[in-house]
Amino acid sequence: MKVGLSWDLDQNADPVETPVERWRSVLDEIIQADNLGFDSVWIPEGRDTAVSCPQPSMYLTGAAVKTKSIQLVAASRTVGHAHPVRIAEEVAVLDLYSQGRAGISFLSGASQQVAEQHVQEVVDFVKVAWTADEFRYRGDYLQFPSSTGDEAPRGASEPEPNSALEFVPQWEAGPVQPEFLTVTPKPHQRLPMAYIEVDEESTLEWAARQGVSPVVRADVPTEEAVERLARYRRIADDAGRSRAEVDPILERRLIIDGASDPHTLGGTSDELIKTIRQLKLVGSFRHLVWKRETSNDGQLLQFAGEIQPLLQA
Amino acid sequence: MEFWTGAGTVSKNRKMPTAIAAGYDAAAEGAITAEKLGFDGVSAAEHHFMYDAFMPQPLQSLAAMAAVTERVKLLTGAMLLPLYDPLEAAEQSITLDILSNGRVCMGLGMGYRPLEFNTFGTAKKTRGARLVEGMEVLRLGTSQETFSYEGKHYQYENVSLLPRPVQSPIEMYFCGGATPFGARRAGKAGLPYWLANSPTDHSEEIIKEYRRIGLETGHAPEQLKVAVFKDLCIADTMPEALELRDFMMNTFYEEHILGYGYLVDADGKNLYNPPKDHPIYQRFYNSLACVTPEMAVEEVKRHEQMGIDAIYMGNRDLVAKYILPEFK
Numbered sequence: 307m308k309v310g311l312s313w314d315l316d317q318n319a320d321p322v323e324t325p326v327e328r329w330r331s332v333l334d335e336i337i338q339a340d341n342l343g344f345d346s347v348w349i350p351e352g353r354d355t356a357v358s359c360p361q362p363s364m365y366l367t368g369a370a371v372k373t374k375s376i377q378l379v380a381a382s383r384t385v386g387h388a389h390p391v392r393i394a395e396e397v398a399v400l401d402l403y404s405q406g407r408a409g410i411s412f413l414s415g416a417s418q419q420v421a422e423q424h425v426q427e428v429v430d431f432v433k434v435a436w437t438a439d440e441f442r443y444r445g446d447y448l449q450f451p452s453s454t455g456d457e458a459p460r461g462a463s464e465p466e467p468n469s470a471l472e473f474v475p476q477w478e479a480g481p482v483q484p485e486f487l488t489v490t491p492k493p494h495q496r497l498p499m500a501y502i503e504v505d506e507e508s509t510l511e512w513a514a515r516q517g518v519s520p521v522v523r524a525d526v527p528t529e530e531a532v533e534r535l536a537r538y539r540r541i542a543d544d545a546g547r548s549r550a551e552v553d554p555i556l557e558r559r560l561i562i563d564g565a566s567d568p569h570t571l572g573g574t575s576d577e578l579i580k581t582i583r584q585l586k587l588v589g590s591f592r593h594l595v596w597k598r599e600t601s602n603d604g605q606l607l608q609f610a611g612e613i614q615p616l617l618q619a
Numbered sequence: 620m621e622f623w624t625g626a627g628t629v630s631k632n633r634k635m636p637t638a639i640a641a642g643y644d645a646a647a648e649g650a651i652t653a654e655k656l657g658f659d660g661v662s663a664a665e666h667h668f669m670y671d672a673f674m675p676q677p678l679q680s681l682a683a684m685a686a687v688t689e690r691v692k693l694l695t696g697a698m699l700l701p702l703y704d705p706l707e708a709a710e711q712s713i714t715l716d717i718l719s720n721g722r723v724c725m726g727l728g729m730g731y732r733p734l735e736f737n738t739f740g741t742a743k744k745t746r747g748a749r750l751v752e753g754m755e756v757l758r759l760g761t762s763q764e765t766f767s768y769e770g771k772h773y774q775y776e777n778v779s780l781l782p783r784p785v786q787s788p789i790e791m792y793f794c795g796g797a798t799p800f801g802a803r804r805a806g807k808a809g810l811p812y813w814l815a816n817s818p819t820d821h822s823e824e825i826i827k828e829y830r831r832i833g834l835e836t837g838h839a840p841e842q843l844k845v846a847v848f849k850d851l852c853i854a855d856t857m858p859e860a861l862e863l864r865d866f867m868m869n870t871f872y873e874e875h876i877l878g879y880g881y882l883v884d885a886d887g888k889n890l891y892n893p894p895k896d897h898p899i900y901q902r903f904y905n906s907l908a909c910v911t912p913e914m915a916v917e918e919v920k921r922h923e924q925m926g927i928d929a930i931y932m933g934n935r936d937l938v939a940k941y942i943l944p945e946f947k
Contacts, residue, residue: 325717325782333686353710356782361714364679368686368718371647388707389739391667395675402643403683452740476670477633477878480891483737491672494640 307586307617309609310346310595311339312381312524312557316355328357333369335598335606340373342610348411348557348595350382360387363396363410370404379409381521382503384418385428390448393428394435394489401493408493411501411521411555414509422508423447429500429518434462436493440486451487499553504534514541517548521555524597527568528585531556535589554591562605562613575612582617620922621929622943623660623694623846626650626684630671634870639672643683646674649935650684654691656939657947660724661688662696662931667735671874678711678723685719693719696813696848696931697728697794701749702739705756705773706780713761713784721785726813726846727754728794731889732879745772747795751808754791762788792846797821799828806832811844811928817906819921822847826925846929847922852909853937860909867907876900912941919946 313332320328336347349365352358359365362380370378378400383393393410401408412429415422427445434441435450443450444458465486474482504510504520513520520538522531535554542552559570566572571581582594594617596609626649629642650661661684663677674680681693693715700708716723729746730736736743752770759766765779792813795801805812806829814822826845833843852867854860875881880889882899893900910918919942922930932938 326720326785329717353781358782359714360710360780360782361679364682364711364714365718367679367682371683371686387704387710391739392676392707395667396679399643399674399676399679402640403647403680405640405644449740451738453737475878477874478892479878481733481880481889483734487668487734487738488670490667490669490675491639 307582308345308553308593309614309617310348310377310379310555310593311335311344311606312348312350312595312597314350314352314597316352316358323357325357329359329365333372336369336376337372338606340376342606343614344376344606344610346377346379346409346593346595348379348381351380351384352382363400363408366408367400367403370400370407373404373407375407377407377409377499378404379411379499379501381411381501382417383410383412384420385412385425386418386420390428390431391435391450391489394432395491397432397498398436398489398491398493401495401498402491404494406494408495409499409501411503414503414506416506416509417503421447422506422512425502425509426512426516429502430461430516433497433500435489437497438462438464439488440465440484441488442486451483451485453483454485501553501555504538510534510538511541514538514547515545517542517551519552519554521595522557524557524559524569528558528571529568531558532585532589535591539590549590553593554589555593555595556585556589556591557595557597559599560596560609562608575608578613579616582613620927620946621659621692621846622657622938622946623662623692623696623929623931624653624658624935624938625696625931625933626653626661626663626680628871629663629674629680630669632671632870632874634874643680646680647683647687650688650691653935654688656935657943658691658935658939660692660694660929660931662694662726664696665699666732666879667702668738669879678715681723682715682718685715685722691722692724693722694724694726694931696726698725699730699735700727700753700757701729701741701746702735703753705753706760706775706778708753709757709760709780712757712789713780713782716761716784716786716789717782723784723786723789725757725789725791726794727757727791731881731883733889734879747804748772750793750795751804751810754793754808754810757791758788761786792844797825799825802826802829803832805829806838806843807836809833809836809838809842811842811846813846813929813931814848816848816850818908819918822922823925826927844929845925845927846931847927848931849918849922850907851915851918851932851934851938852907853912853915853934853941854909855911857909857911860911864904864907864909868904872903872907876903912937915942916945 349362366378666673793805793810797817852863
């Protein structure tokens with residue numbers, strides 16, 4: 307079982323801490339997590355406070371060159387602040403700097419006040435952009451290249467096979483605007499993991515049918531969160547999707563030797579091991595993300611030594 | 620005068636094949652090396668949709684360099700501002716400014732490739748105006764808690780960007796080629812000006828024009844900062860320097876000139892694959908100065924005497940060996 311860490315950079319920050327200090331203290335913990343064998347780190351996009359991070363892929367690119375193994379996920383990504391080409395590019399660049407450790411997790415449409423289909427088109431587009439050579443894309447919310455018209459089929463399409471005979475390399479093409487184009491660079495991985503927060507039933511169903519990995523955030527009570535992941539799995543199974551293609555995420559607060567509440571897993575190390583193993587079986591997930599409330603509290607070391615090995619055994 | 624250089628080209632050019640991910644590693648290493656060698660700034664450029672996988676996100680690339688350096692300025696040279704929503708560009712610059720504790724310096728260009736404008740859906744003819752407006756939005760966004768802006772291309776009302784950057788505002792330069800038109804545009808707007816590579820006599824004239832217009836328009840002299848891109852082909856002997864120029868042309872510049880319309884005619888129209896005896900091709904070729912180390916030092920001294928604030932030279936190791944010791 308994989309275990310990751312997430313932070314809301316803007317929550318529980320020391321009120322006199324500057325963003326430089328806050329971001330560095332989280333980076334220190336990311337480096338420690340990488341050394342201890344944690345599997346992923348999740349930095350959410352935010353713009354609400356003096357220490358929020360509006361560009362998590364940039365933050366994680368800094369972390370990429372300070373770490374070796376840990377997966378780096380730009381979380382709670384919105385679709386309205388950047389062109390979808392730039393979203394595909396930023397993940398590819400992060401993936402190259404980290405040599406294959408990048409991921410991205412999108413907010414649902416409702417959470418960012420945009421149409422659900424808008425988010426779905428962006429998720430679909432970036433996956434094509436990472437893997438296809440020349441392509442075009444026609445959706446209701448994006449056209450790539452911008453000149454793509456109604457004659458193009460919906461979604462992504464590639465050139466007809468016979469057009470290979472007319473291929474002209476870029477350095478000879480001159481000012482002609484191609485109908486099909488590639489987004490570069492390509493990621494180091496074949497396909498970086500794309501996640502979506504499934505806080506809407508319709509988003510959950512779409513993600514399950516399309517093979518997009520679900521994330522249930524820490525603000526959903528544990529019982530409901532696990533049921534949501536179980537429902538995702540049932541729909542995915544019915545749709546014939548393989549369990550191997552997705553990475554369902556349960557995010558939880560966690561306190562070793564502390565009390566449980568509906569959003570927090572607490573207890574001794576032994577109790578936590580049993581609880582997490584039980585939740586895993588009910589919810590069919592393999593990746594727990596520990597939402598960090600504090601930094602440098604010694605619990606990372608304790609978790610890595612006492613709990614993580616028994617989750618993976 | 621500050622000395623700036625590149626951290627390394629992150630692309631897989633057909634004449635210089637290299638592994639892309641290894642190139643990214645090398646870019647971060649290049650920034651470390653530049654800092655150790657005594658440079659004051661390292662830069663990253665931007666292009667999109669290229670077969671050679673050219674770096675499309677310069678501020679993100681600089682975030683990697685920020686993490687492994689402590690002193691050196693992190694420059695975009697150039698970032699193509701008209702292809703961004705200026706608020707997104709401001710957020711990216713703020714993010715890097717925090718990551719680097721205040722070391723960002725944005726060289727902002729208008730771009731020249733129709734392919735990029737057409738694909739993003741931005742009218743190329745608006746690029747100059749978008750660059751000037753976008754820079755004003757960046758200045759406001761990184762220096763004022765709340766701002767409004769009413770331009771022809773961009774309008775914002777009561778915008779507050781959080782978090783706040785370390786610098787206020789973030790340092791930036793207008794990269795507007797090396798034409799009197801570009802110089803006047805930058806001078807009139809009171810924007811610091813980063814000239815494209817050109818023969819030194821020409822640069823001197825352009826800088827004079829920039830300062831004249833800037834002062835006439837009422838901008839303070841300290842606001843009218845100047846940086847210069849300078850391509851020097853440095854070698855121990857002139858035949859070797861000439862050989863180096865041909866190598867740079869064949870492996871790097873020719874790629875831009877052939878396929879992407881890097882050279883433009885007097886009307887601003889891109890020239891694709893111009894013949895090598897074309898006067899504009901020849902002028903560009905001759906602007907790549909072939910020099911011995913002694914001549915290189917003299918060239919840089921001439922720029923210092925012009926009172927410029929920074930000079931960018933791409934030939935990192937040779938500049939460190941022959942030029943920096945004379946000035947640092």
